[in-house]
Amino acid sequence: MAKSGKPRDTASATRLITGGRRAEWTGAVVNPPVWRASTHLYENYAALKAGPKGNADGRFFYGRRGAPTQWALAAALTEIEPGAFGTVLYPSGVSAIVGALMAVLRPGDVLLMSDNAYEPSRALGTGLLADFGIETRWFDPLELPAFEAAICEHTRAVLFEAPGSLTMEVGDIPAFAAAARARGVVSVLDNTWASALGFPALERGVDISVMALTKHVGGHSDLMMGSASAGKVFYARLRKTSQALGLVVSPDDAALAARGLRTLGVRLERETASALEIARWLAQRPEIAKVLCPMLPGAPGHAQWTKDFTGGCGLFSIVFRGSDDRARGRFIDTLELFGIGYSWGGFESLVVPIDPAPLRSVTRWPPPGCAAQDRFGVRLSIGLEDPRDLIADLERALAAWGTGRDTPA
Numbered sequence: 001m002a003k004s005g006k007p008r009d010t011a012s013a014t015r016l017i018t019g020g021r022r023a024e025w026t027g028a029v030v031n032p033p034v035w036r037a038s039t040h041l042y043e044n045y046a047a048l049k050a051g052p053k054g055n056a057d058g059r060f061f062y063g064r065r066g067a068p069t070q071w072a073l074a075a076a077l078t079e080i081e082p083g084a085f086g087t088v089l090y091p092s093g094v095s096a097i098v099g100a101l102m103a104v105l106r107p108g109d110v111l112l113m114s115d116n117a118y119e120p121s122r123a124l125g126t127g128l129l130a131d132f133g134i135e136t137r138w139f140d141p142l143e144l145p146a147f148e149a150a151i152c153e154h155t156r157a158v159l160f161e162a163p164g165s166l167t168m169e170v171g172d173i174p175a176f177a178a179a180a181r182a183r184g185v186v187s188v189l190d191n192t193w194a195s196a197l198g199f200p201a202l203e204r205g206v207d208i209s210v211m212a213l214t215k216h217v218g219g220h221s222d223l224m225m226g227s228a229s230a231g232k233v234f235y236a237r238l239r240k241t242s243q244a245l246g247l248v249v250s251p252d253d254a255a256l257a258a259r260g261l262r263t264l265g266v267r268l269e270r271e272t273a274s275a276l277e278i279a280r281w282l283a284q285r286p287e288i289a290k291v292l293c294p295m296l297p298g299a300p301g302h303a304q305w306t307k308d309f310t311g312g313c314g315l316f317s318i319v320f321r322g323s324d325d326r327a328r329g330r331f332i333d334t335l336e337l338f339g340i341g342y343s344w345g346g347f348e349s350l351v352v353p354i355d356p357a358p359l360r361s362v363t364r365w366p367p368p369g370c371a372a373q374d375r376f377g378v379r380l381s382i383g384l385e386d387p388r389d390l391i392a393d394l395e396r397a398l399a400a401w402g403t404g405r406d407t408p409a
C-alpha cells in the first residue's frame with residue numbers, strides 16, 4: 001500500500017494491515033506516527049493565500065480538522081467497511097451515536113429506536129433529542145411488521161443495535177434496514193459488537209455504521225473513541241455536523257486506536273472461540289437458566305446470527321436460576337480473572353451485573369424461556385486469557401453462588 005497508495009481488492013484481514021498506511025501520512029515508518037498540531041505555519045503571505053482551501057480532507061489546515069494520524073485511522077476504518085466512502089472519528093462511542101443522529105434528524109422528526117439499544121442511546125432519546133423537538137419511539141427488534149407499522153410520515157431515522165446491549169437479541173437487520181429505506185427512513189446501526197468484520201453493515205443495507213472504538217478496536221481498555229462510516233451522501237452530512245460541533249480526537253488516541261486495529265481480526269477470532277467454549281460449558285450448568293450468546297447453537301438469535309454475520313466477539317450474557325441477588329454478588333466477588341467493570345472488548349475479561357427490566361419499553365425481561373423469578377443476570381466480556389482458566393474461575397464462582405442461597409434453584 002505504501003508503495004502504490006491504492007489498495008487492491010483484498011480480504012478484510014489484509015485490509016486491517018494495509019489500511020490507512022499512505023506514504024504521505026506515514027513517511028518511512030510502518031504505523032502512522034503521532035502528528036501533534038494545532039497551527040499550520042506558512043512561509044509568507046503568498047503561501048497562506050495559496051494554502052489549503054475548500055475544507056478538503058487530507059490537507060493540513062488547522063488541528064480541529066484533523067491531521068495525518070487521525071486521517072490514517074479514519075481511512076483504515078473506511079477500508080475495512082465495504083461500501084463506505086468515508087469515516088468520521090468522535091471522542092467517544094456515545095458522541096458518534098449523537099453525531100450520527102444529529103446529522104440526519106431535525107426538530108419535528110420521529111426517531112425509531114431498538115428497544116435493546118445501549119442505555120445512553122435510550123437516554124439520548126428521552127433527553128437531548130427530546131429537548132430539540134425530536135420524538136423517540138421504541139420498537140421490538142424481533143418484530144418486523146410492528147416496526148413497519150410504526151413508521152409514520154414524520155419518521156426520519158432509525159437506530160438499530162444487534163445483538164442488543166445486555167440482552168443480546170439479534171434482529172433481522174437487512175430486512176429492517178430494507179423496510180426503512182423503502183420508506184425514506186435513514187438507518188443507523190450501532191455495530192460495536194460485531195464491527196465491520198463480523199457484520200458489514202453498509203453492504204447489508206444500513207446507511208450509517210457506528211462503532212465505539214473504545215471497545216474492540218482500541219482493544220486494550222486505554223482509550224475512548226467512536227466512529228461513523230457511510231457512503232458519499234451520509235458521510236458528507238456526518239462530517240459537516242461533526243465540524244459544526246467542533247469535534248476532533250487527539251492524535252495520541254488515534255495512534256493507539258490504529259495500533260489496536262492491526263490486531264483486531266486475531267483478537268476477535270480468539271475471543272469468539274473462547275466465548276463459544278465458555279458459553280457451551282455454562283449452558284450445561286444447573287445454576288444457569290439461560291445463556292444469551294448468539295454464537296451458541298440453540299441460543300436465542302443463533303439462526304439470525306448464522307444467516308447475517310461473518311464473525312462474533314467475546315461479549316455475552318447469562319441469566320441465573322432463581323431470584324437471589326446476593327448469590328449473584330457472591331458469584332461476581334468470587335471471580336478472580338474477571339475484573340468488575342463497565343466496558344468490554346479489551347484483552348482482559350470483565351463481568352458486570354445486568355438488570356435490563358427498567359431499560360425496556362416494548363420487550364420483556366426476563367427473556368422468553370426464563371421463569372419470572374429468573375431475572376438476575378451478568379454480562380461477561382471474554383478476553384484473551386486461556387479459556388480453561390476462565391472456566392475454572394467460573395466454576396469456583398458458581399460454587400459460591402450455590403452456597404447459602406435464599407431460594408432453591
Ligand SMILES: *Cc1c(COP(=O)(O)O)cnc(C)c1O
Nearest residue numbers: 092093094118190192212214225
Ligand atoms: C460502550 C458502548 C458504546 C459507547 O461507547 P463509549 O466510547 O463508552 O462512549 C456504544 N454502544 C455500545 C453498544 C457500547 O457497548
